[in-house]
Amino acid sequence: MEIYLPNTAHLGNIDPFLKSIIMTEPTKLKISFHPKWVSVHPVVIALVASLGQTIRENKGELICAESKALSSNYLIRMGLFNFLGISPPRLVEEHESAGRFIPLKKINSDAKLKQFLDDLVPLLHLVEHPEQAEAIKYTVSELVRNVFEHANSKHGAIVCAQYFKTSNKVAIGIVDAGVGIQKNIDAVHNAPTDEEAIRLALIPGVTGTTVNAGGTENNAGAGLFIVKSIAQVNRNFFLLYSGNAAFKLKKTPESSRMTLHADPLADRHSSLTKLPYWQGTVVGIDISLDQTQSFASLLAKIRQFYSLEKSKNKLKERMKRPKFI
């Protein structure tokens, strides 16, 4: 396997990076870097860490080129070299007070997830952004719990996050090396390809646990739809990559009216196919801190779509409402 960390790979321009990964020779991993500057989304770092972990487990060979770029300090602080079990190219202060990031963590238990969620606000300095902090915590919780419940991943999820000042956003990467979406969804739905499985996984009401609409008592099949919707209503990117396909939600321009769809292929998106096969699932998401609307009003907007066409068929009027006392 070979992976090259390029000059830049964020969700908007991540496609060439994904296509460039070489998955042959699964017992060997070569990592190299752009010589001058590496600026990558946390999902890229989590993805490299996951591959490195698999190699270490299988007692394979890990060859990491020397990173001379000054920006490799970022990779060091994010814990990539420690995670890979190799010496970092130089010493840096692991978490200086001005840094706004969460280094790589392996989350494989309720307790570790709780710790991560507790650390999230102080480490990303989100005290002054309580509404966005709630959206970010919501997103991480739903995505990591998806890994716990559906991925059958021996090591749980590998997660890291970073605040980017110039774009004023928090970027999150969550990666697992589990069974992948297609195996999960195809167990109960007809999903012959990774592309179709990803589409189904993003449709509300579809879960790998039952054919019944609405899911089971433990799974509604709505988690990914709501997380994608949080990105969409915030006009941010969202990436879901599994097997040899990926769905990338594009940013909705400020000039465009916001529209949510049950079918993700009706969203403004790009579908990537014939990608190097990723055994497991990769999720990247950006959450802008520019948004001034409350998380509650964002959820209210999503709920309007969630109730879908109910207003048309009069069902909504007949719906029983919860009683808040």
Place this chain on the structure above:
Amino acid sequence: MTTETIVRIFDQTGEFAEDKNKAKEMRAKEILPALERNETVILNFEKVNSTTQSFIHALISEAIKQKGIDILDRLLFKNCNQIVQEVVKIVVEYLQDPPKLSDLPTNDDENGHKASSFGKRI
């Protein structure tokens, strides 16, 4: 006189109610048995800042599926902030009319797919 059972969510989850395993526990040990005894169940979200759709679904969906939607007359939500209220509304509406794959159109457009009939503008 109807007996009440109060379930204090914060005591089990802390201020972010997201642990589905805790939700399942409360459902199995407190909520369903109390409803079975014809008691009113009050889910008290005092001090809970936020929750997730998965948590609320795990907490209440089985009660609604077992007893019917009218169980909401004696399954009450107390001290919910705006976020918790919105998540509860999402789950309750969803349970009453979950989206169905068969409702999605199959016509092609430039992407090979047509906007779902579920699509709606805001």
